Amino acid sequence: MTSSVDSQRRLVRTGYRWHGDALDRDLPYRQIFPEGEILAIPMSVEFNDLPHAMRFGRTPGQFVELFVEAVGGIKTQPPETIILDVFAHGHCYGRPAAAWAIDRIASLCAGDDSLWTTTRSRIAEHCLSQMKAAA
Template sequence: MSETECEVQPVAQDLRWPGGHRIAVVFNLAYEMWSPGVTSGVGPMGNMLAGGLFDHNADSYGRYNATHGIPRLVSILERHDIPATLMTSGLVAEAFPDRLRAYAERGHDIVGHGLAQNMVFPTLSKQDALHSVTRTTELIEAAIGRRPQGWISPRVTSSTEIHEMLSAQGYAWHADVLDGDHPYVQHFREGNILAIPMSVEFNDLPHAMRFGRTPGQFVDLFKEALAGIKAQPTETVILDIFAHGHCYGRPAAAWAIDDIAKFCREDGSVWLTTRSEIKAHCAHLGKQAA
């Protein structure tokens, strides 16, 4: 087995969620900051300033994430008694430790999301990648009093080498894969980690910024997909909803997350959960099989 190779093992042959549910829904809130002097890669003007000029418009747009957007989105989910998966930049944990600790104490899942949103793993050296992981972990632990269990990279983009690094750093799970529907264990020479694949259909950023769709269409997209899944032969699946504080954390769009949350809570057939809870369920299944 080379340095970056791993063996994979499915969690279960006939996977079911707690209570016999077949559909798990995870609300992922991107709690992000950028390195000093770096702006959000998207902005309301839709174009970058020429000549490498610093774009204060895009910078201000991105800052809204941590100061206003995420508090609004967390409040929405709390009204429906739904735990958030808070994909947290290390810089957020450093800047807002008290707020992050309060979210953790109220039962939200605090997940490592890289030191800064602009630090995407394929652009980093191995040393810088390790620094992003270790420093983010330290800052989150300092804020909430414990190490995070899970990791979701900026842009959900990493590699098997990074997965091995996360395993070596003590992470129980990551979600940097799109290659399946069910969790699977990655076995490395000196440890293992649970990979919990992401679904990509319900993401506010491309929905609004790339495709120019409305918040109402976001709600309709989810409702139509859930009805369609139920009409098909029974499958066990995970449906991820992504909301960024600087995009759908704003008043004109946040209501869409509220509508989806209310719809899921009233539906009753879905398991409203987090990936750390999925990890705990998979560990339970492993003990039963042993």
């Protein structure tokens, strides 16, 4: 999440259609350069195990509680598209003593039909097809 405009322009020149290296907006958007355009799919950083555990000293259980609380709060708001990323670093919650928390969050998401549990590639496919249809 620290690429430069030059990096993004190189991605366009080599044929990439999207990247996930943006923090400057909430929803996907087109970046237009002289070489062409690319879809930027921003990352959200609210659910990042590294600062959660190492900076703030919170437990894996608190990570799950924070996620459940946030999703519950979001559902009380007017409906809109929101991207929630859950970061699990191999050296943090990717370890056996905490990996259960990530598994629990994934299970909660998979069991909730109001959530679209997906990948950046599928988000890109969806956005690009919507943009093409609107053109």
